[in-house]
Amino acid sequence: MRRPRPPRRLRTPLTVLALLAPALLGALGxxxxxxxxxxxxxxxxxxxxxxxxxxxxxxDPAPTPAPAGSDSDTDSDRLVAVEFRLENTGTAVYQDSPAKSSHLLDSDGERFTGSNTTTTAGPAFPDTVTLAPGGSALGFVTFRLPNDAALAAVQFALNSGLADDVGHWSLP
Structure with a gap:
């Protein structure tokens, strides 16, 4: 007499997610x-x-000679550099300031506008980026915020941040 086979164990969605999570998180960085x-x-x-x-x-700020008598370093602030890749998928030329289009939000709800400050993280976007349809650019936008501020999110909107369509990335 044959013994009945035990039922096959089905993977639950949580098990599948647990198996896929490392691959998914690795793709995001x-x-x-x-x-x-x-x-x-x-x-x-x-x-x-x-x-x-x-x-x-x-x-870290890019090394630049400081004018005599200036104190550009403050112990209460830090720089955060955010790298964006921009690709013009439209039919119009994109001409805008990525720094003015970018905002960083901290966990207290404070909003910081980007700048073109150069850091050792990599090249900053120029004041104005011009992209023909199909063109792309890669660069950093820098934010100055208090040392004790916890990062919460980054936002980007066209038209120097005034467009209604806003990209929002939550930060861990």
């Missing part, structure tokens, strides 16, 4: 970045795919 968000501007044909590729916290 240790800072939770990697997601591409399509954004539209206020004018017809303004479309940009924006990818948050890296967050460097803290970012």
């Amino acid at each position: 240790p800072d939770g970045s990697g997601e591409t968000i399509p954004l539209s501007g206020t004018d017809p044909g303004q479309h940009l795919d924006v990818t948050l590729t890296r967050v460097v916290d803290p970012a």
Whole structure:
């Protein structure tokens, strides 16, 4: 007489997720970045795919000679550099300031506007980036915030941050 076979064990969604999580998280990077968000501007044909590729916290300022008698370092502030990849997917030329288009939010709800400050993390975007349709650019936007501020999210919107369509990346 044959013994009945025990039922096959089915993998639950949690088990499958636990098996896939390392692969999924590895694709995003240790800072939770990697997601591409399509954004539209206020004018017809303004479309940009924006990818948050890296967050460097803290970012060291690039070495520059300080003017005599100046004290540019403050112990109460730190720099955070955020790298974006911009791809013009629209039919209009993209011409804008990525620094003015970017904001960093801390866990207290404070909002910090980006700058073109150069850091050792990598090259900053220029004041104005111009991309023909199909063009792309990679660069950093830098934020100055208090040392004790905890990062919560990064936001990006076309038209110097004034477009209604806002990309939002939560930070771990």
